[in-house]
Every structure is written in C-alpha cells, then in structure tokens.
Amino acid sequence: MTRHAVLAGVGGYLPKRVVTNDDLARTLDTSDEWISERTGIRQRHIADETETAAFMGAAAAEAALRRAGAGAGEVDGVIVATSTPDQAFPATAARIQAALGITRGFAFDLAAACSGFIYALAVADGMIRAGQASGILVIGSEVYSRILDWRDRTTCVLFGDGAGAVFLHAAEGPVTPGAPAVLSTHIHADGRYGDILYVDGAVGQPDRPGTLAMNGSAVFRHAVVNLAAAVEEALAVNHLDRASIDWLVPHQANRRIIDAMGKKLGLAPERVVVTIDRHANTSAASIPLALAEAVGDGRIRPGQLVLMEALGGGLTWGSALVRL
Ligand code: UT7
Numbered sequence: 001m002t003r004h005a006v007l008a009g010v011g012g013y014l015p016k017r018v019v020t021n022d023d024l025a026r027t028l029d030t031s032d033e034w035i036s037e038r039t040g041i042r043q044r045h046i047a048d049e050t051e052t053a054a055f056m057g058a059a060a061a062e063a064a065l066r067r068a069g070a071g072a073g074e075v076d077g078v079i080v081a082t083s084t085p086d087q088a089f090p091a092t093a094a095r096i097q098a099a100l101g102i103t104r105g106f107a108f109d110l111a112a113a114c115s116g117f118i119y120a121l122a123v124a125d126g127m128i129r130a131g132q133a134s135g136i137l138v139i140g141s142e143v144y145s146r147i148l149d150w151r152d153r154t155t156c157v158l159f160g161d162g163a164g165a166v167f168l169h170a171a172e173g174p175v176t177p178g179a180p181a182v183l184s185t186h187i188h189a190d191g192r193y194g195d196i197l198y199v200d201g202a203v204g205q206p207d208r209p210g211t212l213a214m215n216g217s218a219v220f221r222h223a224v225v226n227l228a229a230a231v232e233e234a235l236a237v238n239h240l241d242r243a244s245i246d247w248l249v250p251h252q253a254n255r256r257i258i259d260a261m262g263k264k265l266g267l268a269p270e271r272v273v274v275t276i277d278r279h280a281n282t283s284a285a286s287i288p289l290a291l292a293e294a295v296g297d298g299r300i301r302p303g304q305l306v307l308m309e310a311l312g313g314g315l316t317w318g319s320a321l322v323r324l
Contacts, residue, residue, distance in 0.1 A: 004175050005128040005136075005168045005182040007322050008070060011063020012164040012292035013056045014279065015045040021157070030153045036277075040255020044160025044280035046145045052086045054095035056163035057141030060288070061096060064137065064165040067295075074169065076105040076133035079124055081116025081140045081284035083199065083313070084147060085109055092141060105133070113197070114251055114312025115187070116140055116284030117164070121308075121320050122185035124168050134170040139163065140284030147199050149211045158253075159212075160280035164288025178303065180323050186233050187318035193222065197313040223257050223311045228264055230309050230319035238321055240305075242266045247300050251310030252276035252286040261309065273299070283312065300324060 020043045021032035035041050047056065057080055065071070078100075080093040093107035112119040117140040124136040141163035148156040168182065175181040196218045201210025227250075235241065242265045250258050252275055262272040273294045275286070282289060287308050294300045302324055311317035 001172060002174045003129060003131065003170050003172050005125045006171045006180045007166050007182060007324060008169050009064045009066070009068025009167045010165065010288060010292045010295050011060045011067055012162065012289040013059035013063070014162045014289070015047040015051045015056070017046050017048060018043050019046050024157055028153050028156070030157055035157050039158060040258070040274070040276045041158065041280045042277045045162055047143045047161040051143070051161065053082050053084055053092045053141040053143055053163070054086050054099065056161070057092060057139045057165065058096045058099040060141065060163040060165035061100060061137045061139055063292070064167045068167040068169070070135065070167055070169070072100050072102045074135040075100070075102050075137055077127070077136045078102070078105070078107040079120045079136060079138050080109045081112060081120040082109055082142055083111060083113050083116070083283060084143045093139070096139065112312065112316040113314055114253065114281070114283045114286070115310040115314070115316035115318050116312070117287045118185065118308060118310050118318035118320050119187050119316065121182070122187045122318065125182045125185050128168060128170045136168045137165055138168060139165040140288050142283040142285045144212065144283055147210055147212050154216060155212050155214055158281050160282050162279060162282040162285045162289050164285045164292050166288055166291070178323070180302065183321040183323060184234055184237050185318065185320045186230055187316070188226070188230065189314045189316045191314060193315040197315070220254065220257065222315055223253065224260055226311055226317045227257070227261055227309045230317055231261065231265065231307065234307060234319040234321045244305055245307050246271065246304035247294065247306045248272045249287055249290050249294065249306055249308045251312070252279060252290060253281045265307070295324070
C-alpha cells in the first residue's frame with residue numbers, strides 16, 4: 001500500500017532574552033550598521049542556563065502537536081537535528097520524548113549542522129513512506145551561544161538560539177494533486193569542505209564548549225551555488241516550474257543569500273519568509289521557526305506549496321518541497 005507523509009502541525013520556541021547588535025557593540029569591535037548591512041541581523045535570542053536544546057525542543061514539539069491536534073500517543077518517533085545537544089548521550093530526542101510523556105517508539109539525534117532540519121525531514125519522510133512509523137516529531141533545536149567565541153566578531157554576531165518542530169503523520173494512498181503532502185526531499189554532502197565551517201571540540205556544555213570557526217566568504221560562495229542547484233532539483237523532480245511555488249522558507253544565514261534565492265525563484269519579496277532580522281542564524285532551528293511564524297500568523301495557508309532549503313557545516317545542503 002502506498003503511503004506518504006503530511007505536515008500536520010508546526011511550533012517554535014525562542015529564549016526570553018534578546019540581545020541587540022548595539023548590545024554586542026558595547027563589548028565588541030563591531031556596529032549595528034556592519035551587522036545589519038552585511039547579514040540583515042538586528043537582534044538574536046540567547047538561552048539562559050535552563051533553556052537547553054531539550055527544554056526548547058520539547059516546548060516547540062508540544063506547540064507542533066497542539067497545532068496538529070495530536071496527542072503524545074500518536075508519536076512513533078522523535079528525531080532531533082542539533083549540533084548543540086545537552087549531553088553526548090542520551091540523545092536530546094530521548095530527553096524530549098521523556099519530557100512529552102512518550103514511552104514507546106524511537107528517539108535519536110541527527111547531526112547535519114544548519115541543514116539538520118532538512119536532513120531530519122528527509123529521514124522521517126522516508127520512514128513514513130516505508131511504513132516504519134506513522135507519526136514522527138521532527139525537531140531542530142540549537143544553543144549556538146554555548147559554542148561561540150564571544151570575542152570573535154566574525155562569528156559571534158551571526159547566531160542565535162531557539163527551536164522549531166513539525167509533526168508528520170502518514171496518509172494512506174498516493175499523493176493526489178493539491179492535497180497536503182511532503183512531495184520531495186533532497187539531501188547532499190561534500191566532506192571535502194569540512195574545514196570551512198566547523199566546531200573544534202566538545203559541544204553543548206556551558207563549562208566545556210567547543211568553538212565555532214567559519215570562513216564566511218567561502219561558505220557564502222558554496223551556499224549560492226549549491227542552494228540554487230537544490231532548488232532546481234526539487235522543481236525538476238516534481239515537474240513544477242518556479243511559478244508554482246507559493247512560499248520560500250529558507251535557512252536564515254544571511255539576508256543577501258535569502259534575497260538571491262528569492263530572486264532566482266522569481267518570488268515577490270513578501271513570498272519569502274524572513275526571520276533573520278529578529279532570530280539571526282539558529283542553525284537547524286531556523287526553518288521550522290520561520291515556518292511556525294508564517295503559519296501561525298496566517299501568511300502560509302493550507303494547500304499552499306512551500307519550498308525549504310538550507311546549507312551548513314559538512315558541507316551539507318538540501319531542499320524540501322511540502323504542500324501544507
Ligand atoms: O548557516 C551556515 C551557513 N553560513 C552561511 O551561509 C554564512 C555565509 N557567509 C556570510 O554570511 C558572510 O560571509 C559573513 C556575514 C559571515 C561575512 O560577510 P562578508 O561580506 O563576507 O565579510 P568578510 O568576512 O569578507 O569581512 C569583511 C570585513 C573584514 O575586514 P577587512 O579584512 O576587510 O578589514 C572583517 O574583519 O569586515 C570585517 N568584519 C567585521 N566588522 C565589523 C567581520 N566581522 C565583523 C563585524 N563587525 N562583526
């Protein structure tokens with residue numbers, strides 16, 4: 001029996017504390033002007049010690065289940081995309097599973113840096129199609145504030161903390177035109193470029209952090225080329241043209257990359273969901289957080305076609321095409 005996955009609900013969580021560019025400029029040789037012109041970022045949310053990847057991920061997952069009208073009993077599995085787990089193990093996903101009162105099914109973390117949410121969506125979609133699960137929570141949760149060198153102005157101004165989640169459930173039968181479905185996912189990696197964006201050391205522990213390092217302009221060049229290819233791939237496989245896309249929900253790394261992708265798709269700027277100004281780059285959380293915002297405020301409506309894309313450390317990149 002053919003089956004496919006439907007995105008039934010989405011939710012997000014942002015830490016309470018907001019840090020503006022001017023706040024950073026008080027202790028760092030930077031300025032609101034440089035940060036906002038080069039990146040589009042104006043502020044970011046920064047976690048306190050209680051706002052761990054598991055805490056934020058559980059809050060986002062609860063919101064996604066609520067929106068889907070689903071209970072914990074319908075969750076067969078939890079997949080968490082994170083580069084900043086609370087502990088090496090148990091997986092953040094197992095901690096979230098326990099926090100939600102789920103006592104069956106599977107739970108695991110997945111590491112694909114900023115592409116993590118697209119990777120996790122691809123895995124969950126495949127498991128649902130294969131009949132291995134009927135309800136999966138796909139979560140991106142990150143506390144990059146714990147892996148930043150706060151003296152390095154070339155990296156620390158770029159990132160923020162937060163979590164986003166979607167609940168996928170199975171629908172029997174083939175995808176029918178116009179009906180809600182995860183239509184396709186495409187994921188890629190090229191480990192030759194592992195040294196242009198990496199964390200050197202242990203992650204996720206306030207007292208023993210590894211530190212993020214990035215060759216920004218090299219990553220920027222790969223992003224523009226690889227994301228364009230991933231978008232073309234999604235359109236070609238689904239026999240769609242650019243005009244069919246209702247919304248672009250991109251990874252939020254740099255406003256200039258986001259604008260270039262919107263332009264490439266011929267989308268009006270108001271059809272591109274932008275959160276980078278308020279959230280900065282929240283890595284694996286950025287796409288589900290942006291989706292939660294735009295679905296929550298009624299911009300993205302049921303039946304619309306949403307294209308998502310991301311590139312991150314690995315290098316990893318990918319795209320997903322979903323009809324809500
Ligand atoms: O999410 C994972 C994927 N990540 C990305 O896609 C990020 C891609 N890369 C980027 O978004 C951009 O490359 C950055 C925003 C990281 C950097 O922008 P850029 O236009 O490529 O700047 P740059 O690195 O070439 O630096 C230009 C200048 C340098 O000064 P000099 O050497 O020209 O004198 C930097 O030292 O800007 C300086 N600079 C800063 N100045 C003030 C770098 N960071 C800062 C800062 N404040 N925070």
